[in-house]
């Protein structure tokens with residue numbers, strides 16, 4: 027069994043981004059600039075935005091956090107996005123999820139210009155993916171594809187099963203696999219007999235948000251298992267994935283651990299998308 031090491035691979039992605047940023051600044055161009063929109067003061071969101079800022083700093087990018095109060099109106103949020111879209115100094119825009127109750131998060135995301143949508147979460151970006159057209163892809167599924175490629179996991183012609191169908195994870199994941207010519211099945215909360223479907227998978231991606239939902243007996247011998255979940259479980263110090271690691275690792279050929287698998291790749295892909303956005307906006311070569 028091979029452990030898919032997201033920490034190591036994310037470091038290598040970030041090294042590549044750092045080189046790209048250095049090449050840009052050495053030509054006298056400003057470093058890429060990520061604008062993070064943080065609405066309200068949800069502690070987890072504050073932490074995530076802080077991690078993204080640190081990630082930018084470490085690769086030589088600029089980042090600015092634009093804060094709005096928890097009682098900001100839909101109009102205020104959308105006006106801020108319009109201002110960032112129009113700013114020639116901003117290359118990438120991310121809206122930290124979740125936004126406070128009462129705001130329409132997707133409507134805010136949909137205001138982000140496709141050229142700056144480095145999180146790939148607007149309806150336009152998802153539509154471009156569905157249509158197989160160039161555009162920014164959501165960072166977590168993009169990071170999973172990067173891991174599969176870095177471990178030389180064959181995708182074309184193989185049976186891929188994605189458990190979960192959210193717009194941020196399951197759906198774009200399935201579309202990315204389809205684009206690479208896998209035969210794709212998507213499962214969700216209303217799938218009858220989940221195990222009979224997951225057992226067919228050569229590549230199984232689980233993105234549900236339920237601790238250890240998928241156990242070894244639901245996995246085909248020799249499958250590649252990617253666990254996107256992280257769940258806080260009382261009494262356990264580390265986050266727990268959606269896959270029961272012990273039984274799954276006894277049958278899988280490749281498996282991502284939690285933590286240290288999919289998680290670290292997400293910010294790395296955000297940084298890479300931001301570099302790509304800056305290159306495209308400046309007409310700068312890759």
Ligand code: NAP
Pocket residue numbers: 166189190191192193194195196213214215216217220233234235236239254255256257268288289290292
């Ligand atoms: P989400 O929006 O809550 O979607 C969960 C999906 O799982 C839904 O499609 C739901 O089906 C499905 N589901 C729920 N219970 C199920 C069951 N018993 N059997 C089969 N499917 C079931 O969650 P998400 O945002 O996609 O996140 C999924 C997981 O990934 C979470 O653990 C989250 O923390 C993690 N995550 C990780 C990263 C990262 O960077 N590593 C990023 C984002 C999320 P219905 O559609 O029918 O409700």
